[in-house]
Amino acid sequence: MSLILATLLWAGGCIQPNNGCVRPRVLVFSASWCVMCQQDKVELARLRTLGVEVQVINIDTRPDLARKYGVTTVPVYFVYVCGRDVQRTTDVIVVVNTVRSLYQ
Numbered sequence: 001m002s003l004i005l006a007t008l009l010w011a012g013g014c015i016q017p018n019n020g021c022v023r024p025r026v027l028v029f030s031a032s033w034c035v036m037c038q039q040d041k042v043e044l045a046r047l048r049t050l051g052v053e054v055q056v057i058n059i060d061t062r063p064d065l066a067r068k069y070g071v072t073t074v075p076v077y078f079v080y081v082c083g084r085d086v087q088r089t090t091d092v093i094v095v096v097n098t099v100r101s102l103y104q
Contacts, residue, residue: 025053027078040092
């Protein structure tokens with residue numbers, strides 16, 4: 001678990017709805033030609049069932065956002081908790097495990 005994520009959890013569990021904090025959010029950089037991106041859609045659907053907001057950005061149609069976030073390969077996942085970027089990874093399983101840890 002990243003230090004920032006651990007700090008967020010320790011600092012009052014800000015992901016709890018009664019604290020007024022929004023649910024976790026995952027920003028996904030993907031492309032239609034990316035095989036791994038297509039395979040990861042199953043896990044992203046599971047995240048949505050947990051109440052996670054998942055936003056997929058196609059780097060071919062939004063290269064400006066890919067540049068802004070420093071994305072040079074796909075897939076890339078950014079996990080946000082309470083508006084803070086707590087993780088960047090290319091592995092959807094890491095994302096799933098991070099989100100699940102927030103609900104335990």
